[in-house]
Amino acid sequence: MFSMLFMRSESDVTGRARIRNAALELFGAEGVNRVSVRAIAARAGVSAALVLHHFGSKEGLRKACDAYVVEQVRGGPEADLDDVSGLAAMLEAGSAVRLYLGRAFLDGTPEAAALFDDIVEATERWLEDGVRAGWVHPSDDPRARAAVYVTWLLAPLTFGEHLARVLPAGDLPETDRTLRSSRAGIEIFTRGLFADDRVLHAWDAVRKERGSR
Amino acid sequence: MFSMLFMRSESDVTGRARIRNAALELFGAEGVNRVSVRAIAARAGVSAALVLHHFGSKEGLRKACDAYVVEQVRGGPEADLDDVSGLAAMLEAGSAVRLYLGRAFLDGTPEAAALFDDIVEATERWLEDGVRAGWVHPSDDPRARAAVYVTWLLAPLTFGEHLARVLPAGDLPETDRTLRSSRAGIEIFTRGLFADDRVLHAWDAVRKERGSR
DNA sequence: CCGCATGCTGAACAGATGTTTAGCATGCTG
DNA sequence: CAGCATGCTAAACATCTGTTCAGCATGCGG
Numbered sequence: 001m002f003s004m005l006f007m008r009s010e011s012d013v014t015g016r017a018r019i020r021n022a023a024l025e026l027f028g029a030e031g032v033n034r035v036s037v038r039a040i041a042a043r044a045g046v047s048a049a050l051v052l053h054h055f056g057s058k059e060g061l062r063k064a065c066d067a068y069v070v071e072q073v074r075g076g077p078e079a080d081l082d083d084v085s086g087l088a089a090m091l092e093a094g095s096a097v098r099l100y101l102g103r104a105f106l107d108g109t110p111e112a113a114a115l116f117d118d119i120v121e122a123t124e125r126w127l128e129d130g131v132r133a134g135w136v137h138p139s140d141d142p143r144a145r146a147a148v149y150v151t152w153l154l155a156p157l158t159f160g161e162h163l164a165r166v167l168p169a170g171d172l173p174e175t176d177r178t179l180r181s182s183r184a185g186i187e188i189f190t191r192g193l194f195a196d197d198r199v200l201h202a203w204d205a206v207r208k209e210r211g212s213r
Numbered sequence: 214m215f216s217m218l219f220m221r222s223e224s225d226v227t228g229r230a231r232i233r234n235a236a237l238e239l240f241g242a243e244g245v246n247r248v249s250v251r252a253i254a255a256r257a258g259v260s261a262a263l264v265l266h267h268f269g270s271k272e273g274l275r276k277a278c279d280a281y282v283v284e285q286v287r288g289g290p291e292a293d294l295d296d297v298s299g300l301a302a303m304l305e306a307g308s309a310v311r312l313y314l315g316r317a318f319l320d321g322t323p324e325a326a327a328l329f330d331d332i333v334e335a336t337e338r339w340l341e342d343g344v345r346a347g348w349v350h351p352s353d354d355p356r357a358r359a360a361v362y363v364t365w366l367l368a369p370l371t372f373g374e375h376l377a378r379v380l381p382a383g384d385l386p387e388t389d390r391t392l393r394s395s396r397a398g399i400e401i402f403t404r405g406l407f408a409d410d411r412v413l414h415a416w417d418a419v420r421k422e423r424g425s426r
Numbered sequence: 427c428c429g430c431a432t433g434c435t436g437a438a439c440a441g442a443t444g445t446t447t448a449g450c451a452t453g454c455t456g
Numbered sequence: 457c458a459g460c461a462t463g464c465t466a467a468a469c470a471t472c473t474g475t476t477c478a479g480c481a482t483g484c485g486g
Contacts, residue, residue: 033244038443048445049447050463052446057445058444135407135409136408137408139397144397145400147375147379148376148401155371156361166329166330166333181360182416184361187352189412190406190409190412191405193362194403195347196403203396249474250474251472259435260435262437
């Protein structure tokens with residue numbers, strides 16, 4: 001009775017959003033199937049039944065998280081397409097959203113798949129513009145390059161745990177850690193990695209051998 | 214003595230290994246926690262109890278899979294360090310092993326983490342050699358570059374599902390699909406992506422702004 | 427032949443999980 | 457005030473989970 005009033009006044013957010021945020025954090029950190037409805041409820045400071053009361057089922061909660069995250073990513077500065085727009089917004093989003101998105105791509109939810117496709121599409125156009133404007137090198141396979149590029153932007157997101165371990169940043173905040181690896185990535189994008197065509201030729205040799213048998 | 218060894222290897226084909234292979238496929242395809250012991254047993258054509266009889270627990274099974282996969286990846290042509298060695302072996306390994314490895318890196322198992330660290334270490338040395346030999350560009354942050362490079366090699370592995378959807382390969386076998394995206398990656402590594410330093414400078418601007426506040 | 431290890435099974439168990447149900451308190455509306 | 461919707465809960469439920477247990481068949485060594 002009085003405890004209810006107290007809890008309510010303690011939270012300046014509605015119950016629904018509190019639950020969704022708790023789910024977002026836990027899903028992103030642990031993965032959807034490793035998190036129980038009761039754990040989410042406990043983190044949100046409510047009962048497990050209320051979670052289901054609001055979202056119908058755990059699957060409903062997951063879809064709500066998906067929708068929220070996709071909205072966060074898509075709802076960014078849409079006109080700002082001369083930058084990576086969507087992805088940039090994503091990387092600017094909160095850590096919880098970022099982690100959740102990384103998991104979502106791996107869990108293969110339909111919403112995440114659609115988002116991935118859209119990002120690839122936008123990236124391909126963005127790279128095309130760059131090629132026309134002269135600040136992006138042309139490619140032998142623009143579509144594949146765009147797709148690979150997107151997976152590479154996503155990679156530090158899903159392998160963040162390993163990057164953090166391999167690139168100790170002391171007590172620097174997480175953003176600085178991200179900056180270090182992103183800087184290394186941009187360096188590769190700008191200068192290239194291999195100084196000659198040796199590896200490219202080696203690849204062609206493999207392709208030829210495979211094609212012949 | 215001999216008979217025991219013989220029988221063991223024979224039973225490896227029939228029993229233990231059949232279970233391990235079934236677990237490997239299911240773990241790789243679905244993720245460890247989404248797969249039940251009973252599902253593994255069903256796929257291997259045995260009872261659930263036998264799975265536990267052989268591996269003690271589900272965790273024991275997972276560790277056996279980890280050990281097997283790590284052995285597969287590490288056991289490649291070790292002397293052949295002038296190539297990407299470990300990673301090359303991994304990419305040559307069977308599809309099930311590859312998928313499992315991708316999951317393992319995400320599930321954060323200690324074995325996978327150690328393997329990741331080793332791969333980064335070997336890659337950094339390999340890139341150093343390349344720089345000395347002149348066929349790799351020097352870097353401002355060799356360690357970060359090696360780490361990012363490894364995550365990029367791993368990315369198509371974990372995002373394979375999305376790549377397949379975005380890069381339809383008709384009825385071509387999976388290896389050809391892999392070849393298409395790897396070719397695009399090597400192209401970036403060889404020619405670079407950005408034709409000028411614009412993005413690199415933009416990054417430095419961001420860093421500066423962040424550092425100032 | 428006996429004994430016994432080995433590979434294997436069905437049945438059962440304890441715990442966790444998602445979900446449902448019945449109901450309480452509050453606050454708004456007629 | 458009565459009535460009703462809302463936000464919320466505890467408890468029970470059914471199912472699924474990993475795991476254990478008692479026992480069956482087979483084959484080998486004594």
